[in-house]
Amino acid sequence: MRAADAFTIKNKEITSIDLMESASMAFVKAFAEEVPDHETSIAVLCGKGNNGGDGLAVARLLKDKGYTNVFVYLIAFSSKVTEDYTANLKRLEDLWFPLVTVSKAEDLPELKEELIIDAVLGSGLNTELDGEYKLLAQRVNALNRRVIAIDVPTGFPAEGELRKDSVYLKADLVICFERPKINFFFPESAQAMKHFRVVSIGLDEDFIQKTSSSYQLAEALDIRGLVKPRESFTHKGTYGHALIIAGQQKTMGAALLAARACLHAGAGLTTVSVPESGLTAINTALPEVMYLDRADLQPDTLEKFKAIAIGPGLGTGKETADILKTIFQLKVPLVIDADALNVLGNSPDLLEQLPSGSLLTPHMKEFDHLFGAHQSWWDRLETARKKARELQSVIILKNQYTFIIDQTGDVTINPTGNPGMAQGGMGDVLTGLCASFRAQGYSAKEAAVIACYLHGKAGDELAETEISVAASELAGKVSGTLKGLIK
Numbered sequence: 001m002r003a004a005d006a007f008t009i010k011n012k013e014i015t016s017i018d019l020m021e022s023a024s025m026a027f028v029k030a031f032a033e034e035v036p037d038h039e040t041s042i043a044v045l046c047g048k049g050n051n052g053g054d055g056l057a058v059a060r061l062l063k064d065k066g067y068t069n070v071f072v073y074l075i076a077f078s079s080k081v082t083e084d085y086t087a088n089l090k091r092l093e094d095l096w097f098p099l100v101t102v103s104k105a106e107d108l109p110e111l112k113e114e115l116i117i118d119a120v121l122g123s124g125l126n127t128e129l130d131g132e133y134k135l136l137a138q139r140v141n142a143l144n145r146r147v148i149a150i151d152v153p154t155g156f157p158a159e160g161e162l163r164k165d166s167v168y169l170k171a172d173l174v175i176c177f178e179r180p181k182i183n184f185f186f187p188e189s190a191q192a193m194k195h196f197r198v199v200s201i202g203l204d205e206d207f208i209q210k211t212s213s214s215y216q217l218a219e220a221l222d223i224r225g226l227v228k229p230r231e232s233f234t235h236k237g238t239y240g241h242a243l244i245i246a247g248q249q250k251t252m253g254a255a256l257l258a259a260r261a262c263l264h265a266g267a268g269l270t271t272v273s274v275p276e277s278g279l280t281a282i283n284t285a286l287p288e289v290m291y292l293d294r295a296d297l298q299p300d301t302l303e304k305f306k307a308i309a310i311g312p313g314l315g316t317g318k319e320t321a322d323i324l325k326t327i328f329q330l331k332v333p334l335v336i337d338a339d340a341l342n343v344l345g346n347s348p349d350l351l352e353q354l355p356s357g358s359l360l361t362p363h364m365k366e367f368d369h370l371f372g373a374h375q376s377w378w379d380r381l382e383t384a385r386k387k388a389r390e391l392q393s394v395i396i397l398k399n400q401y402t403f404i405i406d407q408t409g410d411v412t413i414n415p416t417g418n419p420g421m422a423q424g425g426m427g428d429v430l431t432g433l434c435a436s437f438r439a440q441g442y443s444a445k446e447a448a449v450i451a452c453y454l455h456g457k458a459g460d461e462l463a464e465t466e467i468s469v470a471a472s473e474l475a476g477k478v479s480g481t482l483k484g485l486i487k
């Protein structure tokens, strides 16, 4: 993002002070939507870098917009100042804007304002907070006021490990510039912020798109670009035949859910392999779905499938390991989930035989069982990037924001989904979606991106009218949601 700033300044004939003004205007526009009451009393805490410069400009622009109670506190712990900070300070001084200088954390007056804008330190942070900055953050946190941070909360690193004992100036909302920071997507970010929203500040979009970044955020437009329309004269054979190997006597539902999702996501044919005791359930609940006896899971029968998903409710016994050994010999794209992942975690030799181009869908526990325990999500994601390259496979690392890591180690972040979806069976549905898109001919990465986005989006649509979302309901909804996405 710093490169995009520099490129925009150089090529758009915009000076850095104008870019700061543009960023501050974008902040104020979003702020006004969040805090419409112009009588709200606001304390703007400004450090001496460009984040502080934004704060000074924001204070002036808020006054211009009609906010009558804006007070600025200059956090003067450092002797270094940036040029744009100095220019914005001069603009405020010229307006006779009341300014309070705080040279030590203990000098911060007992703030009476209802709301605090945090512009102390932004993305220029290079170490954890300590000394006066740490004391200041602790003092402000103790006030329990509503805090809106500019770009990032003070003390919060844009990338790198988020340690549990670090101190941040906690924000209720972060209004950040142009793109969210990767660390916003980790569960540990909850220590520093509740929500974020992104505002455009006029950086050169072409440059941002072309600049290689290891992280991409999936957007509806990406899905529209990926999903191929259904053409005339196509038939069920065009859309592939998926096989789902799942379920035991007491976990038949997992197989049903995966098969249901696979069917509704558009696979031409869906077959499920469950114990024979599940046959009636399949025929009753999913009449379109076919059945394959476990005894028939032999190479010559399996070669005809366009994709095979394995794992939901399957158990971690020898049978699962034996089936994995068989399907690893095939040239059929694989989706590996749940108990199949746990079996691979128990036997590293088998994991080494994983065919390239496979799709693995672990949640945090399954991931750590496969690749070792991790203390932070940053580390976990780094391991996922390394393993995806080594295994030449795609990993869907499930989380509130799911990470899709491709064979080059690049990460696509999925933004859809909501807490209403925190119910058993959701993972089985995602596996069925992955199998469906793999069977329809999408690459492992494409299938993963479409499946994750669609899964969350269908859940979001259901959550508009429901507190919690049942997995079977979501599986039945995906076809309609997909239609809406590609319109």
Ligand SMILES: NC(=O)C1=CN([C@@H]2O[C@H](COP(=O)(O)OP(=O)(O)OC[C@H]3O[C@@H](n4cnc5c(N)ncnc54)[C@H](O)[C@@H]3O)[C@@H](O)[C@H]2O)[C@@H](O)CC1
Residues within 6 Å of the ligand: 002, 005, 006, 016, 019, 020, 023, 047, 048, 049, 050, 051, 052, 054, 080, 082, 120, 121, 122, 123, 124, 125, 126, 127, 128, 129, 130, 133, 150, 151, 152, 177, 201
């Ligand atoms: N052209 C640009 O680069 C733009 C930058 N913008 C703002 O500029 C911010 C980045 O500004 P800066 O790079 O000046 O840096 P900051 O304002 O984030 O930080 C100020 C200074 O603090 C010092 N510092 C770093 N780590 C510290 C620590 N642990 N404890 C104490 N001091 C520490 C550094 O010397 C840094 O220069 C962004 O977050 C954003 O708010 C916006 O104005 C948009 C345009």
